[in-house]
Amino acid sequence: MSRWKALPAELDPRVRQLLVRLRRLKDHSGLSLGQLAAKTGYSPKSWERYLGGMSLPPREAVEAMARITGDDPTRLLVLHEVAAEAWAERRAAPEATEPEVLLTGPESAAPPVAGPGRSLRIALVAGAVAMVLAVVSAVLLAIRLQGGGEEEAAAPRASSAASASASRSEPDPGPPTYTCRMERIDGRWYTGNSRTQDAVLTVGLAGPKVAEAQCLLLRRAGVSPGGVDGIFGPMTQSAVKQVQRRAGLVVDGVTGPHTWKVLRG
Known part of the structure; x- marks a missing residue:
């Protein structure tokens, strides 16, 4: 069985759940990275990055892993969907920055001076930005709820269920068991x-x-x-x-x- 390096500590638990499952499937299959690459069409370097937590494997690579190892593709793809959502959230998270105020006219030439006037302008701009973001979020949510059908509504439920399962870190059921009834x-x-x-x-x-x-x-x-x-x-x-x-x-x-x-x- 492979001696895996520890996954990055900052990795989201939902991504970690997927990668641990993929590592176990590779170990159970007995395939090397080269053999895995030959069967899936993704290079050994790509699989090294995927299984090391340096990049998220694409859906097609996960589906190919399920196919060659005999694992349930539906369960594995649900884990991938949840992991992809977590991966996108981490990349989209904005860094904390101080609000920037753009001035025109004579004030723009003067150096910034701390005082009640400037503080008030900053507060007003920040409040306006927060209000716009809240309105946009509400509109997008309404469109999603009204435009999506039963099939679209089922996907978030499955994603939420898988996410809850990943957050609880339930033990993996492992590979199926077989009996020999001669x-x-x-x-x-x-x-x-x-x-x-x-x-x-x-x-x-x-x-x-x-x-x-x-x-x-x-x-x-x-x-x-x-x-x-x-x-x-x-x-x-x-x-x-x-x-x-x-x-x-x-x-x-x-x-x-x-x-x-x-x-x-």
Whole structure:
């Protein structure tokens, strides 16, 4: 498992929630940054910045990560939506500055002098700016509430729910669990995870088909794949090679139709 550097301390909890989830998916997949780049189309340097908290990964990169690791894309994209909102808020936050008063006429040539007149002008300008901002915010809110339909209203609710979940820092449920229920049907063995007989599985893939192969490797062939976690990693590949070597097949560590035939008996 990768030894990750600590995320930046100033990172928003909503962004941190997304990056921690992406780091766990990469660890479970067994992919290096180079392999991850080859499968997603984003360079290793880009993934290094994304997973290090230096820049926010785009939606397409998050969706690609979910696809290749077998994770639920809907949940992951909701986390990304919340993180993107937090990231935009941080970048848009204005720095505190003193109000600036522009004068015209003779007063503009004179140096600023502290006094009741100047203080009054500053207070009036600041009050006017605050009033304009309040009016603009109210108008935008009214337009959003009136113009958005049921679908638009559902998005903020989902975002709020995900944000509340992130702020509570609930424990991640982790990857799905699989069981090996051996059953013989029409002369072939199945374990209850998949009925495939020809799926091509290799390092980096994940899901119930991988779990099915792992159960058969463990229960039928007597070779340990490193656990039944649904992730095709190096130990699963090594177990497949042992079975292929025994059966006189091409030893490439890839589970294809011929290897399935041996495993299912």
